[in-house]
Amino acid sequence: MRFAKLVFNIAGARGVLVLVPLYFALEAIGRHDPPSVTHPEYYYGFLGVALVWQFAFFLIARDPVRFRPMMLMAIAEKFVHVAGMTTLCAAGRLTPQQLAFNLPDLVWGVLFVVAFRRTPGP
Numbered sequence: 288m289r290f291a292k293l294v295f296n297i298a299g300a301r302g303v304l305v306l307v308p309l310y311f312a313l314e315a316i317g318r319h320d321p322p323s324v325t326h327p328e329y330y331y332g333f334l335g336v337a338l339v340w341q342f343a344f345f346l347i348a349r350d351p352v353r354f355r356p357m358m359l360m361a362i363a364e365k366f367v368h369v370a371g372m373t374t375l376c377a378a379g380r381l382t383p384q385q386l387a388f389n390l391p392d393l394v395w396g397v398l399f400v401v402a403f404r405r406t407p408g409p
Contacts, residue, residue, distance in 0.1 A: 288351050288352060288405075288406055288407070290402055290405050290406075291347070291348070291358070291403075291405065291406045292348045292349075292351060293348075294399065294402045295344045295345070295347045295361075295399075295402065296345065298341075298344045298395050298398070299342065299345040299348065301391075302340070302341035302344065303341045306337055306338050306341065307338070309334055310331070310334060313327060320385075340361070343357065343360075343361065344361060351402070351406045352406060352407060352408070352409055353409065355408060355409070358399060358402060358403040358406070359403065361399050362396055362399045362400055362403065365392045365393070365396030365399060366393075366396045368392050369389060369390070369392050369393045369396065372385075372389040373386065
């Protein structure tokens with residue numbers, strides 16, 4: 288249970304630290320990695336949903352046994368994201384460097400699986 292608390296707290300903190308600055312980086316992203324974002328509603332929508340998940344990770348960390356079923360959704364969140372980015376890269380719509388930026392989510396997904404397996408059911 289300690290492992291799950293640690294993993295989910297660190298994942299939530301890291302996620303907040305990575306995501307919040309992106310709210311202020313839309314134009315810089317377009318300059319650094321053209322073309323510019325043409326649908327900011329998708330960009331900010333993704334950020335909002337991703338940020339809410341970080342708070343779900345903090346909630347799971349508070350009581351891993353109680354929120355163990357939510358760990359399955361957290362695992363899915365990580366692996367669905369990685370699968371989507373991998374598919375885009377395979378289709379030539381994402382560079383390998385862009386894919387590499389998303390690979391920490393694969394590591395977190397694996398850590399979430401380990402936390403789930405190590406946390407007893409209620």
